[in-house]
Amino acid sequence: MSHGKHFTLYTNTIAPNGWKVVFVLEELGLTYESVYLNFDENEHKSPEFTKLNPNGRIPALVDHKNGDSVIWESDAIILYLADKYDTERRVSVSDEKERYSLIQWLFFQASGQGPYFGQAVWFLRSHPEQVPSAIERYRKEVLRVFSVLDSVLSKQEWLVGDKPTVADISFIPYNHGAFHLIIKDYAGVDVQKDYPAFFAWHQKLISRDSVKRAFAIQESLNKH
Template sequence: MSANTDFTLFLSSHRPNGWKVVIVMDELELDYRSFDLDYRKGEHLIPEHLKYNSNGRMPTLVDHRNGDFAVWESNAIITYLVEKYDIKGKVLAKTFEGKMHQLQWLFFQASGQGPYYGQAEHFLLYHPEHVPSAVERYQKEVLRVLGVLDGVLSQREWLVADRCTIADLSFVPCVAF
């Protein structure tokens, strides 16, 4: 793959995780080219993508500025981007403790919001048979996650410190989808 831009981003525009990366790259004003691959058609399994991500899931970022260094998993990608390229500290926590809180929220997003929203969607829209207990479980978990966020954000404006960071931005696409 020839790099005409600084970054290549493989994503599926039909899923929220790639949009996290897009939001952060746009905030940092990074120059990238994206490839929208359709899971339903198996496009994520093309050799050009698997070369950088043997897991085949998206998003995947290739940093041509850094010797075609590849990173996958959306929260790992946005952490990489801010640690390496957020020189002005636009969306990166500034202190060690702030970075740990940022990491805590990124883990919560990846282990809570992402999977619970995804499973709720699956059992509501795509599962071949109606499974009321699964629908109820994941709807309750979605509400629980929203309750955690609401509880914190009712007392302060941002999840980490006194400004927007990637912790806040990581939650946006799932809610917006």
């Protein structure tokens, strides 16, 4: 593989965690090459990949300009990119209190949003039998996360400080998927009406040029 690019990103065409990293790479104008692992063929469990990420999950990022160093876990990757390469602080912060607030939201995304949203999609789309109680549980968790974000965003425009940061960006893929896969046909739920600040925030995020570019790449890869 040519290392003409700054980074190699090991990811998947659909899985949301890889795309949040793409959003940040695009936001910072960093050059990268994506290697799309085929989950159906268990490429993410191969010895070649688990040398990079022993957990056997995407994404993993190789920084060729930093001794081919490897970092995995999507929010850790995002924080690494922000700390090391966002020298103008376009989507990160320099104030210590704000930095810990940013890290706090990344932890909430990783522990409070991703797992519950992922389980909701699993039980709706992939589980071999319908388990209504599980579907209901995880749908309610999705709405709970929406409500947490809405309560904060009703008082301020962005999660940290007065500008969009990687904290905001980290929530995009799972929220976007939730609209289309989890709550699309959930009776009685109107996100725009019920969580107006959250909805407006998400619309602003997906209108960013970096996000539009990433979604365009994803769409082209997943055309059938």
